Amino acid sequence: KNQVEQSPQSLIILEGKNCTLQCNYTVSPFSNLRWYKQDTGRGPVSLTIMTFSENTKSNGRYTATLDADTKQSSLHITASQLSDSASYICVVTDRGSTLGRLYFGRGTQLTVWP
Amino acid sequence: EADIYQTPRYLVIGTGKKITLECSQTMGHDKMYWYQQDPGMELHLIHYSYGVNSTEKGDLSSESTVSRIRTEHFPLTLESARPSHTSQYLCASSEMVSRGGETQYFGPGTRLLVL
Numbered sequence: 001k002n003q004v005e006q007s008p009q010s011l012i013i014l015e016g017k018n019c020t021l022q023c024n025y026t027v028s029p030f031s032n033l034r035w036y037k038q039d040t041g042r043g044p045v046s047l048t049i050m051t052f053s054e055n056t057k058s059n060g061r062y063t064a065t066l067d068a069d070t071k072q073s074s075l076h077i078t079a080s081q082l083s084d085s086a087s088y089i090c091v092v093t094d095r096g097s098t099l100g101r102l103y104f105g106r107g108t109q110l111t112v113w114p
Numbered sequence: 115e116a117d118i119y120q121t122p123r124y125l126v127i128g129t130g131k132k133i134t135l136e137c138s139q140t141m142g143h144d145k146m147y148w149y150q151q152d153p154g155m156e157l158h159l160i161h162y163s164y165g166v167n168s169t170e171k172g173d174l175s176s177e178s179t180v181s182r183i184r185t186e187h188f189p190l191t192l193e194s195a196r197p198s199h200t201s202q203y204l205c206a207s208s209e210m211v212s213r214g215g216e217t218q219y220f221g222p223g224t225r226l227l228v229l
Binding site: 046 | 225
């Protein structure tokens with residue numbers, strides 16, 4: 001069964017600190033992996049997208065890594081800000097169908113305290 | 115910032131009412147989607163469309179229906195709302211990106227409460 005598991009479920013850090021969020025998946029065949037940021041009451045916004053051949057992708061203070069062999073990804077946030085408080089969702093797409101089906105994780109709820 | 119809009123943002127209605135959730139995008143995307151998301155849970159695909167006059171049901175069984183008469187418009191309708199329909203509904207459209215498949219752009223969502 002194709003699944004996307006994220007950890008931790010929730011995380012509280014102090015402003016200015018770094019943190020790393022984890023995503024493990026069993027989706028196969030793999031097409032790409034994306035990290036989304038979803039603010040409360042809003043729709044998800046794409047942060048990074050990585051294909052099979054990409055190991056690292058950065059977007060400002062966000063750096064995503066992908067290990068396609070172990071089927072693991074991480075999202076590292078550097079020098080956290082209050083505005084980073086949100087849910088971070090890992091989404092994996094398979095390439096076994098015309099739709100390119102998306103599999104969503106439940107997200108990690110990040111809270112940044114001043 | 116993606117140009118995809120949803121109305122209303124919040125809706126509180128009584129059981130048995132018919133409602134339509136609106137979704138529009140101005141990016142010319144052919145593919146559009148409706149997701150249902152309960153608090154703290156993952157998004158579940160309930161409907162999708164590849165283009166005008168094309169609609170399909172998603173993974174999660176839903177009593178809602180959709181239509182796609184125009185490229186930019188993808189409304190979702192509940193003929194008779196029930197408390198079990200209380201949830202957040204997210205609309206998305208997508209475009210192809212080089213080597214990376216599709217990127218989906220999400221609307222702000224509609225929070226529905228059925229009393």
